[in-house]
Amino acid sequence: MVASDVLSVPPGPLPREGAASPGARPGHPLWRARPYRADVWLAIGLAVATITVTLVSSGRAPYHPPDAVTAALATVSALALAWRQAAPLAAMAVTSTIVAVNAAAGYAVVAVQWPAWLALFGCFSVGGRGVRIASTALCVMAVGGYALFDRGALTVEDMAGITMSFLIATVGGDAARSRRAVAAAQHAQVRGEAREQALAAERLLHEERGRLAGELHDALGHTVNVMVLQAGVARRLFAENPAFAQQALADIENVGREALGELDRMLRVLHPVQDPRQGDEGLDVSDDDPDDAHGQAGAQGLAALADRIRATGREVDLDAEPVDLSAGSERVLYRIVREALTNAVRHTDTGRIRVRVSRVADQIRVEVFNEGAGFASPVPGRGLIGMRERARLEGGSFEAGPVEGGFRVLATLPTHPATGS
Template structure:
């Protein structure tokens, strides 16, 4: 079925063509405008009803109308408009093969016009026809390229959104699962000697699990932006780590960060602490957050001996990507007696 825009285009062009044919008239050597001349103009314009659904067929119909109009002795003043619109549509819609077919059909129509036209086709007219042909092709090609660029941009945005969601799930749920595993292990080891502590560990496991489910639900419902999210409390994170049996020192000063950067800082802290819990069994975890001039500096260090050699994984990749997206820098690696994660982000208002 014709699209609504094509219906309006065809209807408007039918009316315009009929009025133009009647008002412009024609003189020798052309045949005066009569009912047959109006039929050619109306048929050519009406074929644009299927401009979007079958542009190559419309090109053939409009080209045929141009040839028959010339053979009948009418001037090409009105009947040529739909033909140029059809050429533009073919080049704006299809690939190389059908564009070539549309160009050949148009060239055949132009050749028929030159052969059957009653007037003398001058060099100036041939130049005008050639320019109309080239302008229709170039405009159609530009429209097609712009549409492909828009589609590619949309696909890229969707891929970035999927990556962002995957990163959020990895950071939030990965941390929760690691804390639950640590607390379960501690509770199992002390269950016989200290049942009260084991009971407390089970309570923490339930709380962390509920929070993880809430985080998952939030991520699935709110995927468009993090700007309105308030970063979770770092004190709560420290309490969970201590409940898992690890010593954690949290030193934070007042910093001036945009909401997105603040959430990125929290996620980097969360992921760095998760890695510390995963790769070491003891030792203190130190988190330092401060602002130096117009730069916010975050350092997460964990003590531990005989750490395994770090291997590239999603955790470090996610942390580095979060810092990069906020205009900051990220570095991580083993240091004397442990492992250090360091991120620097621009404060609010800094370009």
């Protein structure tokens, strides 16, 4: 064989060491392996090229002129590359054998060598250690057969060309294999990290639901105790003080309605929810707040929150329109703003924080924008999961993440008439 350009071919899948060839299916022999479509087109194109080059060559002495036999050898050798990745050793064996047979038949090697080099490249690109060793042995046998049977004088230039072609095919194939191995390792690492984030997000979601259920348990326990005490008082004073008894019954009715609303939200916690992995940030904000506990979850509560953040040295721009929300939705709005402000202070030291509460059509739009740069994409965390869950339970939506100029938390809540006591 003589030197020739080694054509670049698209890399195929990377098998494990000692594994079967990529195209071979379990329980099927290699000769029944299904070739890859790219290799089929490569084989067809190379067959046309080798036949053309072989037939137009002069066939000068001491070689036979090109005829149907040499065209058939070139065609079979090129078409064997269809199994370059599906059965690399088979392709190497066929192309190597044809090189030796071509020389023994008295024909010039011309283009019949090209498929052999490409098959060697494929063996080093997709095969394991055994495949690479076997393909090297086949290549040596092909070169030996060519040197033994070729009618021309084997010059130093020919041997240099053969050596260079061998190095290009083996080193290039091994480099392609290493490149795919690195890409596969990176892909596996990314998938592993994504799986860990998904598990962390699911765990935090269950923890958040458990915490919300605990809050509901405490609230319902308090409410039921109050209702029982008021019912007892109303029963005892019904004849002596009917007006007081009627007021107690009215209070029981109002408290019962609020309890039913809380219970309805709890039931919705148990329903499937939107995937919390989309846009979470590793935040953990406590819900223990004296203002929230004492019912200051409206405009006064938001103003108190803004003043508290300003006391830390941060500039807070609060623009809250009067909104008409139920008591539960008003608490959700307050908690979302509170957690967003806490997160902004915790993760940044400077930059203005803008809080906007406005009504858009039949929804209340809550936006907390933390000015700054270099914010990373959110990762699973309790803070944003809790805000998303609260908004969802009220029938609204939630999103958070870096945008141009800073980090934005945006929630929408449906408007409900405030329930009077």
